[in-house]
Amino acid sequence: MIKPVAYKKTLEGKSNAHLLTFDDGRDYVVKYFQPGFEKTLANEWVAYCLARYLGLPIPFAQLVEIPQEFSSQYPELSQMTQTQFQFASLYVPDCFDGHQVTEVPAISNKENLAGVILFDYWMCNRDRTRKNIILCDDTPNSYRLWIIDHAEIFASYNWTQEDLESLPITILKSATHQIMACFIDSEQDFSEQLEIIQTLPIHLIEEIVALIPEDWQVTSEERKAIVSSLVIRRKKILKKLMERFIKRVYRPIHEQEK
Ligand SMILES: Nc1ncnc2c1ncn2[C@@H]1O[C@H](COP(=O)(O)OP(=O)(O)OP(=O)(O)O)[C@@H](O)[C@H]1O
Ligand SMILES: [Mg+2]
Numbered sequence: 001m002i003k004p005v006a007y008k009k010t011l012e013g014k015s016n017a018h019l020l021t022f023d024d025g026r027d028y029v030v031k032y033f034q035p036g037f038e039k040t041l042a043n044e045w046v047a048y049c050l051a052r053y054l055g056l057p058i059p060f061a062q063l064v065e066i067p068q069e070f071s072s073q074y075p076e077l078s079q080m081t082q083t084q085f086q087f088a089s090l091y092v093p094d095c096f097d098g099h100q101v102t103e104v105p106a107i108s109n110k111e112n113l114a115g116v117i118l119f120d121y122w123m124c125n126r127d128r129t130r131k132n133i134i135l136c137d138d139t140p141n142s143y144r145l146w147i148i149d150h151a152e153i154f155a156s157y158n159w160t161q162e163d164l165e166s167l168p169i170t171i172l173k174s175a176t177h178q179i180m181a182c183f184i185d186s187e188q189d190f191s192e193q194l195e196i197i198q199t200l201p202i203h204l205i206e207e208i209v210a211l212i213p214e215d216w217q218v219t220s221e222e223r224k225a226i227v228s229s230l231v232i233r234r235k236k237i238l239k240k241l242m243e244r245f246i247k248r249v250y251r252p253i254h255e256q257e258k
Helices: 042-055 110-123 163-167 174-183 188-199 201-208 218-253
Strands: 004-010 018-022 027-031 062-066 084-089 095-097 135-136 143-148
Touching: 042 062, 042 084, 042 110, 042 143, 042 201, 110 143, 110 174, 110 188, 110 218, 163 218, 174 218, 188 218, 201 218
Parallel strands: none
Antiparallel strands: 004 018, 018 027, 027 084, 062 084, 095 135, 135 143
16 A cells, blocks of 8 residues: 655545645645545545546545654644545646636536536436546647546435435536536437446445544445435436436537537
8 A cells, every 4th residue: 555755735625634645746735634524535535436447537545554754744634534545546747726727718528528417417416516527738839637436425415314314316506527628529428328227247346435544433224225216316316316417517518509
């Protein structure tokens, strides 16, 4: 397992994410367990693993152990709650967020965009703001889009089991989804992604959920509720949400072009 070697800074945002250098020579954005935001790390973990399986553009991530002796050297870290594991996401350098780029001429990985939108609907990610995508210069006239910050999947960073059983099934208000929709070539992209999500092995979901570290305070009932809400949403709800998104957001954008 990679080990932290240097503290760089605390990043802006409610997660109090910290930028640390590890002994593989790379920088990672590290999130600690925070009281009041109890489900943040479990949400990040589940979203990361599923997004990776789906081939979505999410920065490489892993569970890390930040030793107490390391954290205690820095006031910013020593005040954080110590659990055995933290969540670390590889820092993608030299990028902009969706607010910093006023005009997006093209997206080089546009084939991923329908997948990101469906993923957000499947996970009930209500936080796909412009700050939660990052855009990196790719060719001189296009950006590569990455997705970050899955602390608020399942509609909240501190959901309860009851919340999971009654997740919203409405259109998400997301200017970022609208921007992404502009670059999606065909409605077919959405149905192809739906098929991939619907056929992802249930055992994979169960394994990912089983691997949530014990001290992140997700009970076994809550773990079962994560699996069943994902299974129910992909089977019963996702297609309807996809059709609604296409009708209300995708088509109005693309009809203007005709
Ligand atoms: N993998 C990454 N590569 C580059 N920058 C990142 C990465 N992860 C996070 N960041 C930067 O750190 C900031 C905070 O991270 P993140 O959005 O995950 O946490 P947050 O505190 O929950 O944010 P918010 O409060 O805005 O929801 C991001 O807005 C982004 O600028
Ligand atoms: Mg954020």
